[in-house]
Amino acid sequence: MTPAPEIVLRNCRVWDGVVETPIADAEVVVRDGRILACGPAASGDRSLRPGAVDVDLHGATVLAGLVNMHTHLSLSLPGPGGDAVAGLSPHALALHMADQATRTLRAGVTTVRCVAEKDHAEFALREAIAAGWVPGPRIFTAGRALACTGGHGHGSTDTLECDGADGFRRGARAQIRAGADLIKVMISGGIAGEHEAIDTPQLTSAEMAAAIETAHAWGRKVTAHAGPAPVIEEAVRLGLDCVEHGYQLTPAVARLMAERGTSLVPTLVVTRCREFFDRLGVPAWMQQRSLGAGERHAASYQMALEAGVEVMLGSDMPPAEPFEGTTATVRELEHMVALGLSPRAALAAATAVPARWLGAGDELGTVEPGKWADLIAVDGDPTADVSALRRLWWVMKGGVVVRDDRRAAPGS
Structure with missing residues (x-):
């Protein structure tokens, strides 16, 4: 068109x-x-x-x-719904992601930041959208997220298992070679890992430093899936550019993030999404971990606001996902406001602020x-x-x- x-x-x-x-x-x-x-x-x-x-x-x-900064167009959580996506052939996966991209655009999300997609399929999708073959948002992507062996997200083709500083350097370079706009690292456990906890540290200081230094040398920012404050503090001191989730911040770590210019994508909706989990058949252990983390997650977000941390919109589920009478994207913004952000600041967190973080502030x-x-x-x-x-x-x-x-x- x-x-x-x-x-x-x-x-x-x-x-x-x-x-x-x-x-x-x-x-x-x-x-x-x-x-x-x-x-x-x-x-x-x-x-x-x-x-x-x-x-x-x-x-x-x-x-x-709108700009959604935590997107998975190939999301497959534990349970029957996720298993159906995980079992798609490469051709079917590409079509599934193209459909998600079209739905995303029609939901008013004109730019996304993909933070772990299967098989690097989003690179082909990005090119197809740019060529006009498929309607979809502008895509900025991290490629495959970097995790330690057995770490958060392991076992799926949207992560790459690495070990040791050299392994994480190679992992970062491999994503950049594929065309990644940024790098994502899994530095702690999370909600979707059965054999871990949210506060499980997963990378050594040397591994985090290697990924961050390599990405920065190549002009890419780094974001991290992260829950506990001690792990986040260490990564921020090493130069981390953004935190995903931040389930267990403390006031001191929030202040450090603000001082160092480390942004936060809180993804509040992921600890408030029983309807979504039920629809996908997500197992009880994951539902309990997620929903049980909601109160602490909200408190962490409010600590970040109080400290002056730059926050950005991210849904951690397909942006157009039908959810509680609207989309996951809009519901996330509503949570951001209900827990302390002004409506105008929330809109900025979904437009101008992420555009600047992506280096696209002159265009979007x-x-x-x-x-x-x-x-x-x-x-x-x-x-x-x-x-x-x-x-x-x-x-x-x-x-x-x-x-x-x-x-x-x-x-x-």
Whole structure:
């Protein structure tokens, strides 16, 4: 699909991600896939390019497309639902992930950060999306996550088992060779490992240092699956760029993260997702570990907010997963707000902040001239109530409308 030469989005409010409140009676001009202008509606007639298209957004609020920073398009948790995905052939897996990508885009998530996918299939998917063969979000990926032998996520083709400093250097280089944008390391146990605990340390200091130093030397950031505060503290002191989950932070470690500029993707929804687990048939031991960690997880997140840690949206399940009347992405944002983040800060954590972390802040994350026209429209004001995102009905990526629930039916 190619964008029209010029598109004018009218009859809308715009939250550009820069000012505090949405701009009333606004318009956005999109040309050749990028934002040409944004602001109060122009008075009088304006000359448009031949073939220009006017789009009436019926008073909706327009904002930048969402960025989900903890995505697994090939997720397969323990249980029958996950087993079905794990058993797919390579060809079927690619089709499954393509379907997840399309659903993700239609859910208003225009960019994802994949943090462990099976068989490096997301690299081919990324190319297919860029070529226009498959509709989907912009993909930034870590390739396969690096784990120690028997470590968190072992036994699946979305992780690579490594041991020793040299092993983790080779593992990081192998992901970079494949085209990884970042590196992920599994530095502690977690929810989905039957023979571990959330607070099980899994990497030595030398192994963590090797992965971080190698990635940084190649210009890649490093994020870590991590639960306990002592392990997180050690990794932060070694230069870790981001923590996934952070189930058991302490105020002191949260302050250290803020001082060192280490971000947090809290994935609050993963300790509050009985409905999702039940649907997949996740075993009792995992449900108990996950749901039982919820209170401590929330406290850790609040410690991070109090310390001033930069937080970013991540669902740790497919972004468009139907969940509690909305998607996993929106439900995560609602949890982030309910536990202390303001609605506007939560929207920034889902747009501009992750775009900057990914090194794409000049291209994505806000509604400003020159950036890609990755835009969504919702009824209501999400800067006052993020639950307005439940009423998302229009999505554009790169100047192409990929969802319009109010488009007139043929012949109407």
